[in-house]
Amino acid sequence: MVTLELKGLHRVKAKGRIYWYAWRGGPRLLGTPGSPEFLASYNEAIANRQSPDSGRFRSLVALYRASTDYKKLAESTRRNWGPWLDRIAEHFGELRIAQFDRPEKIRPVIRRWRAAYGETPRSADYGMQVLSRVLSYAVDPLGKIASNPCEGIKQLYSGDRSEIIWTDGDIAHLKKTCSAEIAQAVDLAAHTGLRVGDLVRLSWSHVDENAIIIKSGKSRRQREAIIPLYQGLRDVLARIPKRSPVILTSSRKRPWTVNGLASSFSDAKKIAWPKGDNLHFHDLRGTAATKFYVDGLTEREIAELMAWEEEQVARIIRRYVGKQAAIKDRIKRLNEARQKSQP
Known part of the structure; x- marks a missing residue:
């Protein structure tokens, strides 16, 4: 051919x-x-x-693809961004770069492009994220435009799952039918708050005398997660057999991959809830936040540990720990502070 x-x-x-x-x-x-x-x-x-016509938007896409910024992205991110860069180059490629320096004129054009993917809001927002990154690169370091016209355009998808958690009852229900290996992964996620990408590479060498210390893959190993070994977490680790240098293993006694764990977890959920449910593996992070609070960490400490805003943590605590538990905890701290202040 x-x-x-x-x-x-x-x-x-x-x-x-x-x-x-x-x-x-x-x-x-x-x-x-x-x-x-x-x-x-x-x-x-x-x-x-x-x-090439360096004045056309298509040249920006080519320059960004060749940049060290793009090459530094995780391989999985480049794999997901590639098709979006193709779509962006196809749609905006012949426009002059100077047109993107007039936000009031180009924003309606950008919104119309996004609207083509409006039936899947999360995909539309993902495409906007890639476009915004190209335009940010055009601002700095290229200096082709003065500002990013994507800034100020609100996301279509507004779902915030940070207040959704697995209750003890949910976890117990899943454990009735799931494998021991899935139960171990769920328990460890619910007690550490780690993302699945960090969980599957968490090794016994990361477990120190007083804490789990691991550099988060989400931050390209730039942020270090330090999770105190409170009693509940110690109990979970004690129940997991040491089959490998990596803590979590599959039924074949091999370390999980992200996709392997996600697929097996999804199958386990379908068995536990044949009619479906509204719980994701990622929601176990909210479960961990409540456990951290009950075991004595402050809302600020939890926010720092999980890279969340304090207000997100506070909403979870108010909703799931319960007002009475939160009030009793504050009374306890006030009494302790008063005792310390008395001569």
Whole structure:
């Protein structure tokens, strides 16, 4: 087939249709593969690439792809962002960069593009995140525009699950039918608040005498999570057999992968709740927040440990620990402070 002889062709399948591009992030080709129109548009794209128009938005996408900022992203992030960069280059590619320096004019154009994905708000917001990153790169370090026109455009998806937690009853219900390995993963998540990516690589060497200390993969190992070994967490660790240097293992006695744990966890939930439920693995972080509070950490300490806002933690405490428990805790602290102040 003629198209196989052309270098750099990029194939994208969207909504059941196949589109061809001269290269990843490059212009879309006209006609069907192998036709004279297809070859002509390919040759034109290659000629333009050799002498690119640096004033077009398409050049920003190419510059960002080649940047160290983009290359520093996790491989999984680049894999997810790649198709969005293709869509962004296709839609905005021929616009002049100068048009993005007029926020009041370009924002309606950006909103209309986002509206094309409005049926899936989270996907629309994800696309906006990628577009915003390209435009931020255009501001600094490129200096092509003065400000990012995506700033000030509100997200479509407003779901905040930070106040949803697994109760002890929910966890007990899941454990009736799930494997011991899934139960161990759930218990460890509920007692540490760690994200699944950090849980699957958590090793026994991360467990110190008084705390679990691990650099979070979410921050590209720049933020260190330090989780005190309170009694509940010690009990969970004591119940997990040491089959591997990594704490959590599958039924095959091998360390979990993120996808492997997610898939097995999803299957376990379907068995426990055949009619469905509203609980995600990530919601176990809220469960951990309540356990931290009950075991004596302050709302500020919990917020710092989990990289949340204090108000998020406070809402969880008010809702799930209960007003009476919170009031009793404050009374206890007030009495202790009063005793310390008395001569």
